[in-house]
Amino acid sequence: MSVWRVILSVLFPPLAVYDKGCGSILIVLILTLLGWIPGVIAALIILNKGEQ
Numbered sequence: 001m002s003v004w005r006v007i008l009s010v011l012f013p014p015l016a017v018y019d020k021g022c023g024s025i026l027i028v029l030i031l032t033l034l035g036w037i038p039g040v041i042a043a044l045i046i047l048n049k050g051e052q
Helices: 003-013 022-034 036-051
Strands: none
Touching: 003 036, 022 036
16 A cells, blocks of 8 residues: 555545445445545555455
8 A cells, every 4th residue: 555545545535446446436435425534444444455
């Protein structure tokens, strides 16, 4: 996970997962709309899972 992705996921979570697929973007967008912190956590989990 690059530093830029982490910064982007904190500032605007849906943009950080744009290359992970439409489903990931929608999940992170919905969670971000419900609350900023759940969106950030989901984006970081999705980014971390993609590296393994």
